[in-house]
Amino acid sequence: MTGTIDLSEDSSTGDLLIGGHISIAGGLHAAPPRAGRLNFRTMQIFVKNQRQWRAPPLGQEDADAFEAARSSSGIERVLAHGSYLINVASPDEAQRTKSVTALLDELVRCARLGVDGLVLHPGAHSGSGPEEGLVTVAGSVDECLDRVEENGVPILLETTAGQGTSLGHRLEHLAIVRDKSRHPGKLGVCVDTCHIFAAGYDIDTAQGWASFWDAFDRLLGKEALAAVHINDSKKPKGSRVDRHERLGQGLLGTYPFTRLLSEERFRGIPLILETPGGEVHYAKQIAWLRELGSGAVF
Numbered sequence: 134m135t136g137t138i139d140l141s142e143d144s145s146t147g148d149l150l151i152g153g154h155i156s157i158a159g160g161l162h163a164a165p166p167r168a169g170r171l172n173f174r175t176m177q178i179f180v181k182n183q184r185q186w187r188a189p190p191l192g193q194e195d196a197d198a199f200e201a202a203r204s205s206s207g208i209e210r211v212l213a214h215g216s217y218l219i220n221v222a223s224p225d226e227a228q229r230t231k232s233v234t235a236l237l238d239e240l241v242r243c244a245r246l247g248v249d250g251l252v253l254h255p256g257a258h259s260g261s262g263p264e265e266g267l268v269t270v271a272g273s274v275d276e277c278l279d280r281v282e283e284n285g286v287p288i289l290l291e292t293t294a295g296q297g298t299s300l301g302h303r304l305e306h307l308a309i310v311r312d313k314s315r316h317p318g319k320l321g322v323c324v325d326t327c328h329i330f331a332a333g334y335d336i337d338t339a340q341g342w343a344s345f346w347d348a349f350d351r352l353l354g355k356e357a358l359a360a361v362h363i364n365d366s367k368k369p370k371g372s373r374v375d376r377h378e379r380l381g382q383g384l385l386g387t388y389p390f391t392r393l394l395s396e397e398r399f400r401g402i403p404l405i406l407e408t409p410g411g412e413v414h415y416a417k418q419i420a421w422l423r424e425l426g427s428g429a430v431f
Contacts, residue, residue: 222256321359
């Protein structure tokens, strides 16, 4: 890592929950100290190896070790990201069932670890069409939410860039899933700045930024926002290609990040870096955000 960044209350970003996706190499309990060394207040992890469908059961000893590490690290909010193998929109019943089983396992792990929300890509319809795919997503997440306790971990549907047949690149998609679900109160939203820009939303201008959030509030409601992934984009607006870039080095410019730092709606919302190079480069990007935030005039 490249040192630590001061995110104390007298800094320009001190009242924001800023963090990043943290590796679980060495065990789940190793992640909070990594985030703590960066003075993060929030973090995102995978709760198991995300490249494999199955993993050994999560033991109580492991859960206790994670909780102890989290408590001593100063991390206030923890998110998990679902495995990229999961496709709850699949029209293939065997694949969908496998995905539902994996998602349910991750929700159970999240609950045992005290995770605050599980970020999930809505999936790809793989030729069945968006309408049928979104119905399938709603039914799949309901299967899981039906089987966890009432106080279980919420699923945070993530906005996507819209590559291939991926769903979630329009806010309307997420609104349809929540409308069709039996558990809309357990379905929040994670907005990814790279993804929505690549999907065609004009968030790098004042008019486009306002238009996006007006649509968000109208279709989903302000209360649906549960997290933001703060990523720059390698690819141009409307490309429908998901390629993250480090902050300030991509095509988004400074405008959307300045607004994230200055608007009241983002206070208390986990703001998570998922940029190339991970933890090695996070400190410099937080420094960039602090400098940007100190000049905010909104």
